[in-house]
Amino acid sequence: MSEGRVRQVLQEAFGVWTAVTPLTLREVTSGEADILIDFNRYWHGDSLPFDGPGGILAHAFFPRTQREGEVHFDYDEHWTVGNNVGTDLLQVATHEFGHVLGLQHSLEPDAVMCPFYSDSYPLQLSEDDKRGIQYLYGPPRHRQPDMTETNEIDVGMMDACRTNFDAVSMIRGELFFFRSAYVWRIRDGQLQAGYPALASRHWRGIPDHIDAAYEDTSGNIWFFQGDSYWVFDAERKITGPDSVRQLGLPVSDIQAALKWEEDHVEKVYFFKSASFWPFNPQENRVDDVRPGSMQAWGGIPGNIDAAFRDKYGYANFLSGQHYWKFDPVALKVLEGFPRSIGMDFFGCSAFLYK
Ligand SMILES: [Ca+2]
Ligand SMILES: [Ca+2]
Ligand SMILES: [Zn+2]
Numbered sequence: 001m002s003e004g005r006v007r008q009v010l011q012e013a014f015g016v017w018t019a020v021t022p023l024t025l026r027e028v029t030s031g032e033a034d035i036l037i038d039f040n041r042y043w044h045g046d047s048l049p050f051d052g053p054g055g056i057l058a059h060a061f062f063p064r065t066q067r068e069g070e071v072h073f074d075y076d077e078h079w080t081v082g083n084n085v086g087t088d089l090l091q092v093a094t095h096e097f098g099h100v101l102g103l104q105h106s107l108e109p110d111a112v113m114c115p116f117y118s119d120s121y122p123l124q125l126s127e128d129d130k131r132g133i134q135y136l137y138g139p140p141r142h143r144q145p146d147m148t149e150t151n152e153i154d155v156g157m158m159d160a161c162r163t164n165f166d167a168v169s170m171i172r173g174e175l176f177f178f179r180s181a182y183v184w185r186i187r188d189g190q191l192q193a194g195y196p197a198l199a200s201r202h203w204r205g206i207p208d209h210i211d212a213a214y215e216d217t218s219g220n221i222w223f224f225q226g227d228s229y230w231v232f233d234a235e236r237k238i239t240g241p242d243s244v245r246q247l248g249l250p251v252s253d254i255q256a257a258l259k260w261e262e263d264h265v266e267k268v269y270f271f272k273s274a275s276f277w278p279f280n281p282q283e284n285r286v287d288d289v290r291p292g293s294m295q296a297w298g299g300i301p302g303n304i305d306a307a308f309r310d311k312y313g314y315a316n317f318l319s320g321q322h323y324w325k326f327d328p329v330a331l332k333v334l335e336g337f338p339r340s341i342g343m344d345f346f347g348c349s350a351f352l353y354k
C-alpha cells in the first residue's frame with residue numbers, strides 16, 4: 001500500500017468512531033499528538049514484540065497507561081484493504097483505535113471490538129461498539145438523542161463490566177455500587193433484579209453523582225459530593241447539603257469514604273489523592289486536619305475511586321476496573337490482588353487482550 005493510501009485508510013478508521021461521538025481528530029506531523037501511530041517490526045521499544053507475518057497484527061495502549069495514545073501495527077503483515085489477499089488495515093486499525101480511545105474487547109462476535117480478527121465487509125460498528133464508545137464520549141453533538149430509545153436502553157449503557165465506580169457502600173448488609181445517577185445492588189453476591197436503577201429512586205434528593213458514601217453505625221447513609229455532604233436515614237433525607245468544612249475536613253471532592261472499626265469503636269476514613277483523614281463519628285469531627293499518607297495502607301494505590309468494608313471486615317479499595325482487598329489485621333493487601341471488579345462482583349467474563 002502506498003503511504004497516501006495508508007493515511008486515507010487510517011483516517012477512515014478514525015471516522016468510524018468520530019461519526020458516532022463528538023470527537024474530532026486531525027492529523028498533525030509536528031508538535032504534540034494525543035495519538036501516535038507507528039509501523040514496527042519485532043522488538044520495538046515496548047515489552048510487546050511483533051512476530052513477523054501472521055500472529056500478532058497490532059496493539060494499542062489504553063488511556064491512563066504509561067504508553068497511552070500509542071498504536072503499533074506489525075510492519076511485516078501483508079496489509080491490504082477490501083480484498084482477501086492480506087490483512088485488512090481498515091478492520092485492524094478501527095479495532096486498535098477503539099482500544100486507544102478506551103474500549104475493551106467486546107464479547108459479541110460481530111463487534112469491531114471482538115478480539116478475533118475477521119475480514120467482514122463493509123466495516124460496521126455493532127450496537128455494542130456504539131454503546132461502548134458513546135458511554136465514554138457521548139453521542140455526536142449535532143444529533144438529538146434517539147427518542148425511541150427507552151430508559152431501559154439508557155440503563156443498558158451503564159455496563160458494570162466496563163465502568164469504574166464513583167462510590168461503593170455496604171448498606172443494610174447489601175452492597176451498593178454507584179456510578180453517575182445509577183446504583184447497582186448486590187445481595188449475597190447476586191445483582192438484584194431491576195438494577196442498575198436511578199439512585200434517586202432510593203434516596204430522593206441525592207445529587208446526580210456522588211464522590212463517596214458510607215453507612216454509619218446507626219444505619220444512616222452519608223453521601224459526599226464536591227464540598228457538600230448529605231445524611232439519609234434509610235431513604236429519607238435528614239440533613240444536607242452541608243459543607244464538609246463543618247466536619248473539619250480541610251479538602252473538598254474526596255474520592256472515597258471508608259467506615260471502619262477499631263476495638264469496636266466506629267471510625268471513618270476520608271480519602272483523597274495519596275492522603276487520608278480519620279474522622280471521629282462520636283465527635284462528628286475530623287481528628288486532625290493534617291492527613292495521613294496512603295503508605296499506611298500498604299499496597300493500596302494513591303488514587304482510589306471508592307472504598308468499603310465488606311461483611312468479613314476486609315477493606316476493599318477500588319481504582320478503575322480493579323480492586324484491592326486489605327487485611328485489617330496483617331495491615332496489607334491480600335495475596336492475588338488487584339482483581340477485576342467486573343468479574344468478581346458482576347459475573348463479567350474475562351477480557352482477552354490483543
Ligand atoms: Ca505479526
Ligand atoms: Ca469516588
Ligand atoms: Zn508496540
Ligand SMILES: [Zn+2]
Nearest residue numbers: 099115353354
Ligand atoms: Zn483488541
